Amino acid sequence: METTELERIASQVRRDIVRMVADVNSGHPGGSLGCADFLTLLYFDVLKINAANFTMDGIGEDLFFLSNGHISPVWYSVLARSGYFPVADLATFRKLSSKLQGHPSTDKKLPGVRVASGSLGQGLSVGIGAAVVKKMNKDASYVYTLHGDGELQEGQIWEAAMYAAANKVDNIIATIDYNGRQIDGDVEDVLSLGNLAEKWKSFGWIVFEMDGHNMIDMKNVILKAQSSCGEGKPVVIIMKTEMGQGVDFMVGSHKWHGVAPNPEQLESALAQLEETLGDY
Numbered sequence: 001m002e003t004t005e006l007e008r009i010a011s012q013v014r015r016d017i018v019r020m021v022a023d024v025n026s027g028h029p030g031g032s033l034g035c036a037d038f039l040t041l042l043y044f045d046v047l048k049i050n051a052a053n054f055t056m057d058g059i060g061e062d063l064f065f066l067s068n069g070h071i072s073p074v075w076y077s078v079l080a081r082s083g084y085f086p087v088a089d090l091a092t093f094r095k096l097s098s099k100l101q102g103h104p105s106t107d108k109k110l111p112g113v114r115v116a117s118g119s120l121g122q123g124l125s126v127g128i129g130a131a132v133v134k135k136m137n138k139d140a141s142y143v144y145t146l147h148g149d150g151e152l153q154e155g156q157i158w159e160a161a162m163y164a165a166a167n168k169v170d171n172i173i174a175t176i177d178y179n180g181r182q183i184d185g186d187v188e189d190v191l192s193l194g195n196l197a198e199k200w201k202s203f204g205w206i207v208f209e210m211d212g213h214n215m216i217d218m219k220n221v222i223l224k225a226q227s228s229c230g231e232g233k234p235v236v237i238i239m240k241t242e243m244g245q246g247v248d249f250m251v252g253s254h255k256w257h258g259v260a261p262n263p264e265q266l267e268s269a270l271a272q273l274e275e276t277l278g279d280y
Helices: 003-024 031-035 036-046 067-081 087-092 123-136 155-166 187-191 196-202 214-228 262-271
Strands: 063-066 143-148 172-178 206-211 235-240
Touching: 003 031, 003 036, 003 067, 003 087, 003 262, 031 036, 031 067, 036 067, 036 143, 036 214, 063 067, 063 123, 067 087, 067 155, 087 235, 123 143, 123 155, 172 214, 172 262, 196 235, 206 214, 214 235
Parallel strands: 063 143, 143 172, 172 235, 206 235
Antiparallel strands: none
């Protein structure tokens, strides 16, 4: 898909995000806005998927696992816009009995969601397990995971990282949303991650870095990541983003990690985001 069209879709996804969280005065807009470009590219240009015929096992398809499940608004928007379920369902976000819970769940069988997430640190383990099964079944498709940078403060991430490298799980591509913010402030102040690229390399992973707001750069880096699979090492991409990207009063601030805009703020945000596909 052309870069300009991907950017148009991402603008609509950002509109969906701010409207969804504002409608129920609850949710996580900051990280969702920051990952809108990446998830748009992933679902509309990268992943080999069959949205119309979703299956839990995903045999013969690429798989994606959202580890930082609190950014569900961006995932739900992209899933709906790419055909997994009706776009109109976005209006049920976080409402009683909705399939679109605040954190993704599997009990209501929402198409596109294969594992519940939101308890941080678990997604890499899940992704590695799925990647091992694909290798056992000689399934040549890839497994992708997404993680927050603050999430890397969880010990299970590094246990999983060691396992993947030691067992040559080389069909997984993990991406870190490196926006430098978490719920309590800057990641550097809460618990520094040090030199993240060197850390992953020391754990035996192939490491790439990319600009999470540049479609062309992301396309090129993901292609390099794919070409590095099958070489006996897992692959991780450190993706630089800005929390709240696209909305001037949210961008770069941890204060919008989990705060919904009020009606006046919503109006200001929507004025900055082009409606390109039609609001739900």
